[in-house]
Amino acid sequence: MAAADIQNRNAFEEVEGLTRHVAQFVTDARYEDLSEELLELGKKSILDGLGLALAGSVAKSGELVRQYLNGQGANGPATVIGSSLKVQPRFAAFANGVGIHADDYDDTQLAVGKDRVYGLLTHPTAPALPAALAAAEARGASGRELMLAYHLGVEVECKIAEAIDPRHYQHGFHATGTCGTFAAAAAVSKLRHFDLDTLIRAFGCAGSQSAGLRENFGTMMKPFHAGRSSESGVVAADFAEMGWTTTEKLLEAPRGFFRAAGGGFDSTAIIDKLGAPWTFVSPGVSIKPHPSGSLTHPGMTEMLKMIREHDIKPEQVERVDVGTNQNMPNALIHHQPRNELQAKFSMEFCMAILLLERRAGLEEFTDEVVTRPDVVEMIKRVHFGVHPEAEAAGYDKMTTIITVKLRNGQSIQGRADFGKGSPANPMTYDEAAEKFLGCASFAKWNMTKAEAIIEQVRSLEHIENIKALMANLSE
Template identity: 70%
Template sequence: MHDMAQAGLTKYVAEFVAAATPQDLPDDVIALGKKSILDGIGLALSGSVAQSGDLVRRHLDELGLMPGAATVIGAGRKVAPRFAAFANGVGIHADDYDDTQLAVASDRVYGLLTHPTAPALPAALAVGELVGASGREVMLAYHLGVEVECKIAEAIAPRHYQTGFHATATCGTFAAASAAASLLRFDAKTTARALSIAGSQSAGLRENFGTMTKPFHAGRASESGVAAAQFAAHGWTATDKILEAPRGFFQAAGGGYDENAIRGRLGAPWTFADPGISIKPHPSGSLTHPGMTEMARLIRENDIKSADVKRVRVGTNSNMPNALIHHNPHDELQAKFSMEFCMAILLLDGKAGLGEFTDATTQRADVKAMIDKVDFVIDEKAEKAGYHKMTTIIDVTLNDGRVIHGEADFGKGSPANPMSYEEVADKFRDNAAHARLGRSAADEVVALVRDLERQPSLERLMSLVAKAG
């Protein structure tokens, strides 16, 4: 157990959030954050045309809400901040195409901690609109949310995730509360209450993966954090030690935590700087991305034509097939967790974006035939490389007998092989087009986010993404 000398962890987090200023963000962290912010806005757009987006709007209709201050991206309406945070959080996570936190500790499987932007950004945007915050202030709030979320996820005992809690949902609630507290200019005591109210709303179970309830988690985390901050502003009471207390978050949800993963570590270094955040180049499970990045390179550099492919062997460590369980996918959700589909679609279509991950694509005869040519196996060399890497070894055998070989530990978009701002902008434009946002509007969003610290408010940015199609 933690003795009294280690009390005050919630106080430490609250003081960090309350004292932070835009000047505390290093230039490299600002630049990295802009990529994830642009990515998140694009995903809120594409998520608005997902089936879940339509259901969220029906839910908002049922609530009979008065018009509010915060934009529901892609829906052409403004509602109270908590509901905009919910809708936009669901949208960002709808296609599982949003960014992922990298684990530090070796007892955590690569990339399986949180999706940091989905809960943090919608809260920062919604409360930012409410208070008329500048681009710099919104950026700080977003970074504080990501930082608190990721460090809490690092600190909690791995049992939390292993036994079924969805960390994006649970830790994301603290992210949203931190972002909102920053924009509402809370002192440390009020911030601690906001975190504590958030902690009692922290929920989400992994049994719901593969359904609409997974993105519901992200939206609900964002909404709960905003609501927690608004209740704290009214003077609502709560404990001042929600994280560290024997009946608090870390013990109840994880059965323990590593004090050293969080105390003294907030902003030192910022998670964006080290170990980093991964941006997804494809709307599929991150474990497919090293193989997809390498396959795309092999196709490009060797001018591989799908008609010339006889067999494909893809070898990984034994942990990766535990997640990539669909060897002959029948719909879009299964395709996201199918190494065979991901290899086949690149060989056939040369790209793998939202337009390729559809139920109809999985039913195509050429896709089924190519999937039959892909062998997904456990490879001894990849196994020896360790679970904290995603080593993927590819051998493409052509009809003329040539074998083209490639290996990758990490995919495009990871800190080891990052996407540039322009590459993220291309992904954004693809997602914006998926939601039928005009090209000129998309280009202006790209430019506004690039200069976010110079924007006097969010007004122009949010008006551009308020309604697509």
């Protein structure tokens, strides 16, 4: 559907045909529409997501999810990654969504608009990939079918997140939990070859299930949001396929998703923008080098560089000042973290652990490390707040300005707008594979299987049945 076919009455109230416009994009898309560049970018995030699901399987949340599923009697065809469990697709989507997001180590959508917080829109893979995997495994779909469904899910999720008024996030909604539901619904609908009207109803069902509040950041509920959004997309497709009725204008209606959840939206972020360009291509998706909130990563990248270049020792540090724009402290809310989940949203911890250990991986984000006396003491030396220069740089960057004051009176300064793994400083496939192996090792996964997964994803388009991949992700 072209832009000319849509009557724009009021960009903040109603744009007729917008839900249909999005659904038409999904139903019309073909694998041949995906460029080689797009496919290669997607493979890195798919591999990243699989590794994170393995790492998440050994988190406390993973244990509790499996405990819950064992009590549901929900045996089925879909794999709970990192376990021997086979469950119904909706439950596999939930479990693997929680797993991917459990360590807050998963990829991040980057914003286009300057009024939006760069890196704070959604985590695109956590809702989209688990639903696509579950539906693909249940149907015996090919690697090409999986990739098409995954890319469509990510694209729908990201463009919806880009369009909604920034108030949606700023006032407390977690966009991964809300917009991610549409990603999962789009991915599953594509794998099931829904026609246009059925897909529109799947979106109608998805929108009424979208949920997630940022007050729960730093707790198990944050990854729950990702899992539930993925599960809800599967449920939406299930009911749409049975003939469940919904509104045909869930996105754009005055009482629909955009108005209710955000107060408004920018239709130009969606109309004729789906796949033009694909979000993976521009502005890009960032893969995390550290298992913490994405807003910490420019500062962490710069701090690690400063530590190495100046050989900064912990005992030399008197004070560290970290300044950002005002939206970053609004998300990094734990200034004196008491556990690993809070530490993921603590700029103070992230700076402190790098100064003490010169690394910040899964092994550092544990309750035992967070509460270590030397860590608690170093956190007291880190001061985090708003810096006028960072604020002036705009919200389409994650500008972080660092000053390390040493006990000898010397001051060392650094600034970064983007972190390692961002499109400005991307990971190669081999670097993503190295991160994957780290996650697999953390989960004590069979390393022969882990190496095989890397090569399977590298040539995913040649896999005839996705069950071959899932076998290496199952005990």
